[in-house]
Amino acid sequence: MSDKPDMAEIEKFIKSKLKKSETQEENPLPSKETTEQEKRAGES
Structure with a gap:
């Protein structure tokens, strides 16, 4: 067995046929303003 993919399968x-799906970000990164507020709160 080789580590290379079977090109015949890829060509087929x-x-x-793929279904369209909508992606939703489950854990978005905090905004720049939020991180600045947290930095200031941590310094106090």
Whole structure:
């Protein structure tokens, strides 16, 4: 077995059969303002 993918399988892949999905960010990063507030609160 080699580490390379089987190119025959990749060539048979049909992208149009994929279902469309909407992604939602579950854990968004805090805004710059929020991090600045937290920095100031930590310094007090």
